[in-house]
Amino acid sequence: MKILVVDDFSTMRRIVKNLLRDLGFVNTVEADDGLTALPKLQAGGIDFLVTDWNMPGMTGLDLLKAVRADPKLAHLPVLMVTAEAKRDQIIMAAQAGVNGYIIKPFTAATLKEKIEKIFERIDG
Amino acid sequence: MSDDTRLGLAKQLVIALEQGDDASTDQLLDDIAGVRETQLFREVGKLTRQLHDALGSFAFDAKIASITENDIPDAKERLNYVISMTEQAANQTLTAVENLLTVSQQLDSEACILSGKWERFRAREMPYEEFKEMSQEITQHFKQADERLLEIQSGLNDILMAQSFQDITGQIIRKVIDLVKNLEDNMVGIIRVSSAKKVPNKDELLGPVVPGIDDKQNDVASDQVDVDDLLSSLGF
Numbered sequence: 001m002k003i004l005v006v007d008d009f010s011t012m013r014r015i016v017k018n019l020l021r022d023l024g025f026v027n028t029v030e031a032d033d034g035l036t037a038l039p040k041l042q043a044g045g046i047d048f049l050v051t052d053w054n055m056p057g058m059t060g061l062d063l064l065k066a067v068r069a070d071p072k073l074a075h076l077p078v079l080m081v082t083a084e085a086k087r088d089q090i091i092m093a094a095q096a097g098v099n100g101y102i103i104k105p106f107t108a109a110t111l112k113e114k115i116e117k118i119f120e121r122i123d124g
Numbered sequence: 125m126s127d128d129t130r131l132g133l134a135k136q137l138v139i140a141l142e143q144g145d146d147a148s149t150d151q152l153l154d155d156i157a158g159v160r161e162t163q164l165f166r167e168v169g170k171l172t173r174q175l176h177d178a179l180g181s182f183a184f185d186a187k188i189a190s191i192t193e194n195d196i197p198d199a200k201e202r203l204n205y206v207i208s209m210t211e212q213a214a215n216q217t218l219t220a221v222e223n224l225l226t227v228s229q230q231l232d233s234e235a236c237i238l239s240g241k242w243e244r245f246r247a248r249e250m251p252y253e254e255f256k257e258m259s260q261e262i263t264q265h266f267k268q269a270d271e272r273l274l275e276i277q278s279g280l281n282d283i284l285m286a287q288s289f290q291d292i293t294g295q296i297i298r299k300v301i302d303l304v305k306n307l308e309d310n311m312v313g314i315i316r317v318s319s320a321k322k323v324p325n326k327d328e329l330l331g332p333v334v335p336g337i338d339d340k341q342n343d344v345a346s347d348q349v350d351v352d353d354l355l356s357s358l359g360f
Contacts, residue, residue, distance in 0.1 A: 007291070009290065009291040009294060011287050011288070011290040011291060012288065012290075012291040014287075015284055015285065015287060015288050018284050019284075019285075022281065053329065054295065054329045054331060059329070083291075083292060083295060083331055083332035083333070084329055084330060084331070085330070085333045085344040085345040085346070085350075085351070086330050086343055086344050086345075087343055087344065087345060087354060088343065089329075089330070090345060090351055090354055090355065091354070091358065094355060094358050094360065101351055101355060102348065102351070103345060103347070103348055103351055104288065104291065104292060104332065105288050105289070105292060106288075106348065107285065108281060108285060110348050
């Protein structure tokens with residue numbers, strides 16, 4: 001299981017990576033916005049995408065839309081971890097096909113729960 | 125037009141009238157009136173420009189007023205939130221470190237005592253009764269070490285999570301920097317008294333919700349439970 005973690009703040013990427021390792025996901029790669037993430041996704045081999053929303057260059061929502069529009073990536077599970085808490089925005093993300101939505105600041109337990117839920121649904 | 129010129133024109137006019145020179149009289153009257161009109165137009169032009177400039181600076185004043193009334197108090201609240209978040213993170217980290225130091229000191233002192241006893245045992249200086257005691261102590265130590273290492277791991281995780289403030293406060297401070305820049309632009313604008321207009325961006329992302337500021341309209345999710353409820357209402 002290879003996971004791509006996308007966030008413009010390196011501290012946040014480190015935190016997410018560490019939490020994922022704690023949950024048993026040791027194979028992670030990083031990108032600092034949608035523009036750098038997309039080529040990594042298109043190169044293949046990524047099984048799960050964890051992305052922030054508000055990033056320079058290309059936002060997480062645009063990245064999500066690009067993923068869903070690409071036939072090769074369309075089924076990639078995407079978890080959004082973001083400070084954006086406006087109801088309209090959460091609905092936008094849901095409509096764009098996000099698999100999970102976590103608002104910052106979050107806890108390790110929340111991340112675990114959302115990831116488990118996403119895989120439960122995929123496996124089930 | 126100077127007084128001398130006017131006097132000169134008036135004298136010429138009197139001469140022309142005395143001589144009954146109608147053509148010259150008309151020409152001189154036109155000249156005098158023309159000078160008047162030119163001056164009037166110039167004055168009106170000046171007034172128009174002043175009015176335009178005043179209206180321009182008024183538009184800036186309104187923006188500055190909105191910044192002072194809303195944005196600056198907002199920014200103060202945001203910065204206060206940054207202080208409280210960083211303080212919270214620092215406290216969380218310090219608490220974890222203090223606990224971890226105690227745990228590691230306990231482990232260290234136990235290991236020291238046991239290692240001293242172990243050396244005596246290896247040097248065959250330990251009576252059987254004491255060996256039995258030490259064996260129990262070692263068992264006990266392994267059990268406790270296990271628990272304490274778990275404690276250390278959980279403390280380290282707390283420290284890790286505490287660092288997440290940097291992302292949130294970074295975003296908030298960026299917003300305040302934007303505000304300061306905006307204010308600066310406006311001040312420069314007032315000095316220049318230009319009529320350039322800045323159109324607000326409606327698609328702007330809100331960023332981290334600062335309690336008491338961004339949740340006033342009740343259109344934001346206040347926590348993860350709120351998000352989960354909203355998503356489940358959408359069939360998630």
